[in-house]
Amino acid sequence: MRFGAHVSIRGRIYEAADRAAQLGCECLQIFVGSPRTWRLVRYPAEDLEELRRRCRRYGLRPLVAHAAYLVNPAADGEVGRRSVLHLTHTLQTMEEAGGFGVVTHLGSRGDLSLARAIRRVAQALQQALEESDRAWILLESSAGRTLGGRFHELRMVLDAVHGHPRVGVCLDTAHLSAAGWDLRTPEGVELTLSAFHRQVGFSRLKLVHLNDSRADPGSGLDRHENIGEGRIGLQGFRAWVNHPKLARLAGVIETPGFDRRGPDRDNLRRLQALREGRAEA
Numbered sequence: 218m219r220f221g222a223h224v225s226i227r228g229r230i231y232e233a234a235d236r237a238a239q240l241g242c243e244c245l246q247i248f249v250g251s252p253r254t255w256r257l258v259r260y261p262a263e264d265l266e267e268l269r270r271r272c273r274r275y276g277l278r279p280l281v282a283h284a285a286y287l288v289n290p291a292a293d294g295e296v297g298r299r300s301v302l303h304l305t306h307t308l309q310t311m312e313e314a315g316g317f318g319v320v321t322h323l324g325s326r327g328d329l330s331l332a333r334a335i336r337r338v339a340q341a342l343q344q345a346l347e348e349s350d351r352a353w354i355l356l357e358s359s360a361g362r363t364l365g366g367r368f369h370e371l372r373m374v375l376d377a378v379h380g381h382p383r384v385g386v387c388l389d390t391a392h393l394s395a396a397g398w399d400l401r402t403p404e405g406v407e408l409t410l411s412a413f414h415r416q417v418g419f420s421r422l423k424l425v426h427l428n429d430s431r432a433d434p435g436s437g438l439d440r441h442e443n444i445g446e447g448r449i450g451l452q453g454f455r456a457w458v459n460h461p462k463l464a465r466l467a468g469v470i471e472t473p474g475f476d477r478r479g480p481d482r483d484n485l486r487r488l489q490a491l492r493e494g495r496a497e498a
Contacts, residue, residue: 218458219243219467220427220488222480223283230264230314234271240482241489244467245277246320249310252285255299257306262313269315279317279467281355281424282307289324290341291334291364300324301344308349318353320387320424323364323374331373334364339377346383355387355424360395360432360439367396368416375421385423388413389471390449390457391430391441399434400449403456410462419462427454427468427488443472444487455491 221244224236230249237245250258272280284307288300307319326334342354356374359365365374371386378384390400398412399405413422429447432438445451458468468488474481 218425218463218465218492219278220458220470220485220492221245221277221467222470222485223247224480229267230260231268231271234268234275234277237277238271238275240480241485242275242277244279244281244469245272246281246283246469246471248285249282249307250285252283253287254285255287255303257303260310260313265310265314272315279424280311280314281317281467281469282311282319284319284321286322288321290321290338291324291326291329293337297337297341301341304341304345304354305348308345308352308354311352312349316352318355318383318385318423320355320357320426322357322359323370325363331370335370335373335377338364338374342374342378342381342384346378346381349383351383353383353385353423355385357387357426358389358392358396360392361397361435361437366392366437368413372416375417384421386417386421387424387426388422389426389428390454391426391428391432391447392439394430394434394449395432395436395438395440397435400453400457401434402452406453406456406460410460414462422463422466425457425463425466425468427457427470428472429454441471441473443475444470444484451487451491454488458488458492 221242223246226233398409429442431440431442470480472484
């Protein structure tokens, strides 16, 4: 498994690649604007081409973006319309930068039935995919209180978009734990991944978010912690990063950092030590 981090795009967007390289990343995740507003930032073509060049220079692959937190594909009205616009914009930005795809939450279904919410999500994804050519949409597993907290919900979305060839899944370890999966032991990791394969399939798994969890298993709370410092622990991450079915994937940290300033080199070093079987993890 290749390891990377979510890093800031402050300054010029291509400086994110420099920050990732300084951390020792092998892959990279960014936002393409503020994650907490609807504002769509249009970048000069030369800046996106420079991001592509720097990722290639540092060997950062894949490059992925995370959609804004406001995006709710299950919503209707103005929120639904803006969600489609934002997702489309992020996909197009990734394509110009040579990125692989966009990770998105599925959002809240509110008072809607599950079936109706899934139909809305599928319609939103289809609209965004029709306005893009190459980048993937990656459905992120949730902590259980919103859509995507159960594997069968991810499967329902994939079925609703008729197995679109550019829709995949991103599993988040902290979210899986909060949703009730026991990732603390090799046996628990194996049970989780086997269930995912039965209900969704490894062919759809394209990315992993590697985060420990401050919240108790099954709590439904999305609370990220540094690797080995939360409820999952080092034994669980050792099993996760060395699982043969995950070897081809990239894993991105969204940890708070040991200095509480965001994803850091120390978290990546822990993962690298686990991958390499070194005791200092």
